[in-house]
Amino acid sequence: MRSRITLFALTGALTVALAACGTTPAEPPSSGTTDDGHGDIAGAEEVAEPQLGLTSIDPHGTVSHLDLLDERVTDIGEIPAPTDMTTDGRYLFAETSDGVEIVDSGVWTWDHVDHFHYYRAEPALLGAVDGKGDATIATTNLSTTGGTGISFAGSGDAVLLDTHALSKREISELFRIEREPHDGLVVPVGSFALVTEATDGIGTSVRGYTADGEETGLDESCVAPAGTITTRVGAVVGCADGALLAHVDGDELQVERIPYPEGTTAPAVTDFDNREGRPTVAGLAGSEGIWVLDTRARSWTLLPSPAPLVHVTAVDDEDGHLLALAQDGRVLVLDDESGAVLAETPPLAAESLAAGMTPTLIADQHRAYLSAPAEHRLYEIDYADAARVARTFDTATEPAFVAETGR
Numbered sequence: 001m002r003s004r005i006t007l008f009a010l011t012g013a014l015t016v017a018l019a020a021c022g023t024t025p026a027e028p029p030s031s032g033t034t035d036d037g038h039g040d041i042a043g044a045e046e047v048a049e050p051q052l053g054l055t056s057i058d059p060h061g062t063v064s065h066l067d068l069l070d071e072r073v074t075d076i077g078e079i080p081a082p083t084d085m086t087t088d089g090r091y092l093f094a095e096t097s098d099g100v101e102i103v104d105s106g107v108w109t110w111d112h113v114d115h116f117h118y119y120r121a122e123p124a125l126l127g128a129v130d131g132k133g134d135a136t137i138a139t140t141n142l143s144t145t146g147g148t149g150i151s152f153a154g155s156g157d158a159v160l161l162d163t164h165a166l167s168k169r170e171i172s173e174l175f176r177i178e179r180e181p182h183d184g185l186v187v188p189v190g191s192f193a194l195v196t197e198a199t200d201g202i203g204t205s206v207r208g209y210t211a212d213g214e215e216t217g218l219d220e221s222c223v224a225p226a227g228t229i230t231t232r233v234g235a236v237v238g239c240a241d242g243a244l245l246a247h248v249d250g251d252e253l254q255v256e257r258i259p260y261p262e263g264t265t266a267p268a269v270t271d272f273d274n275r276e277g278r279p280t281v282a283g284l285a286g287s288e289g290i291w292v293l294d295t296r297a298r299s300w301t302l303l304p305s306p307a308p309l310v311h312v313t314a315v316d317d318e319d320g321h322l323l324a325l326a327q328d329g330r331v332l333v334l335d336d337e338s339g340a341v342l343a344e345t346p347p348l349a350a351e352s353l354a355a356g357m358t359p360t361l362i363a364d365q366h367r368a369y370l371s372a373p374a375e376h377r378l379y380e381i382d383y384a385d386a387a388r389v390a391r392t393f394d395t396a397t398e399p400a401f402v403a404e405t406g407r
Contacts, residue, residue, distance in 0.1 A: 041144060041167045044121040051107035051120045051406040054369065054378065054393075057082050057094055059400040063103055065123055066393070068380075076103065076123045087403035088139035088148070089276055091126075091166060094401070095135045100150055102126040102171065107406035108143045111277065118406075127171050131157055138187045138228045140235075141277045143167060147174060147211060149186030149193055156181040158195045160188065160211065175213030187228050189235045190248035192216065194255070196225045206237060206244065208253045220244060220255050229272040231279050233295040238269050238283075245295055258298050266291070266302055271311075275363045276407055278316035280336070284309060290322065292336055303339030306332060310353065315363050315383065323368055323383055325361045329353050331370055333383045343387035348372055348379050362404050373399040 054066040055076075063076040079101040082094035090108040094101045106123035109116055133154015140146045144167040150159040156179040165172035175193075182198035185206075194206045203225040208218030227238035234247035242259035260268070269283030269291045279296040290303040290312050308327040312334075315321040320336040329350035333343040349359040349372040357373040367390065368381040376399060380391035 041119070041121065044119045047118050047120050050109050050116070050118050052364070053105065053107055053405050054402050055087075055092055055103065055105040055123070055405045056402040057085065057092065057103070057400060058397055061094075061096075063092075063125065065105060065405070074123065077125045079103070079125060082401060084135075085401045085403070086137035086139065087405065088141070088143055089403075089405055089407045090143035091139075091148075092401075092403055092405075093135075093137045093139075093148070093150075095137075096128070099128050099130040099152075100135050100137065101128045102166065104166070104169065105403075105405035109407055110144070111141065124169055126166065126169055129159060129161065129171060129173070131155060131159070133181065134183070136183070136185055138185060138230075138235075139163075140188050140230045141232075146190065147188035147193060149188050149195075151184040151186045151196070153183050154181060156184070156198075158184070158186045160186060160193050160209075160213075163188075174211045175209065177209070177213060183226070185225050185228050185237060187235050187237055187246065188230075189246045189253060192248065192253040194218075194235070194237060194244075194246055194253075196222065206255075208255075216253055218253055218255060220257070224268070226268070226270040227272045227283060229274065229281050230277070231274070231281060231295045232277050233279050236272060236281060236293065236295060238272065240268050242300070243269075243293060245298065256298065258293065258295075258300065260291075260300055261302070264302065269293075273311070273313035273363075275313070275315050275317075275365065278314065280314045280316040282312045282314040282322055282336075284312055290324070290334075290339060292322070301337070303334075303336075306334065306339060306341050310358070311361050313361060313363050317365070317384075319384070321383060323361060323363050325349070325359060325370070327353060329359075329372075331361065331368065331379075331381055331383075331387060333387050343383070345370075345379075345381060345387045345389060348377075348389070349375065351375050360402060362402075364404060364407055369402075369404055371399055371402055378402065 052068045061079040080096040084095040092103040106121040131152035138149040148161040158177040160174040162172040184196035187194040208216035222239040224240040237244040267286030272281045274281040292301040312324040322334040324332040329347035331345045352374040362369045378393040
């Protein structure tokens with residue numbers, strides 16, 4: 001999953017340069033599930049290359065999609081005004097005052113271990129999941145199988161959606177569990193889920209559940225759970241003292257604890273990010289530095305911050321790049337072993353940050369995308385080429401939320 005990300009609306013004139021595409025290293029998906037149809041869904045067209053795009057929702061709820069291959073903009077429809085949003089690379093889960101609205105971008109990639117399948121279908125508004133209070137959404141890297149978790153802080157409801165049903169344009173709840181209200185998580189792991197439990201409104205542990213809502217007996221301490229992301233190795237859950245790493249072994253849900261290094265006083269990560277699926281993830285250690293978690297090696301690294309930062313993400317490529325957004329609006333390309341600055345952009349989103357807006361930084365294998373809401377722009381950055389700005393997209397309206405889809 002990607003944890004919550006703030007997204008950017010695209011509906012205006014475009015100025016264009018050059019783009020590239022390619023393949024990614026192959027490892028088995030972490031969910032423990034397979035799909036004999038290779039991600040194929042009735043009515044979808046299999047195509048030769050990933051259908052990368054930017055699917056966006058503006059502050060009023062207007063949904064549109066920019067195709068990054070031919071730069072056409074498609075209007076998808078309208079939803080109630082969103083306050084936050086999460087994506088898995090296909091679906092957009094938009095938090096509203098009444099619950100979570102779900103948008104299907106209509107483009108996705110199926111990771112079949114040693115090769116990939118790419119699909120395109122008509123985008124659609126799928127409807128809403130009702131709930132009270134802030135919603136935290138957790139996804140996997142597979143958009144046609146498994147589950148999607150929603151935790152509602154106001155009511156405490158823990159919901160697991162059937163992702164396969166979503167791929168057929170249906171909203172189906174595999175379970176809805178009543179809990180004490182708290183800022184919690186529902187994290188899908190293959191055919192299971194981890195659900196946080198609370199005492200006096202504070203999360204204290206995670207319990208394992210089957211997809212039909214039966215407890216597995218797994219119960220692990222996790223004080224102040226915050227932040228989750230799915231890598232090829234497993235699902236990460238952030239805790240005050242480190243992270244839990246969950247995966248399925250055979251037909252059994254297993255959890256490992258990855259504690260922070262002994263003696264550390266740096267704050268815990270509350271928001272993980274990476275290039276989708278890769279084993280290495282990153283998050284801010286408050287204002288004190290950058291935590292890098294290698295889920296394959298089960299190890300943490302604390303790096304110094306080269307400047308005051310807003311966000312950080314791990315590209316996890318051969319060159320070990322991290323990308324960071326500085327508080328002055330620059331995008332920094334960092335070394336993931338030393339934290340050294342390898343390249344940087346000019347301050348592209350300075351006006352947005354000065355206005356209290358939150359730009360979004362997204363990384364894929366070849367490019368990064370930065371939203372600049374107050375500037376009415378989205379930037380495509382070639383981080384491997386000295387942080388060169390490869391394309392600039394201007395928008396006619398104030399940008400609000402954007403996700404890179406089709407990956």
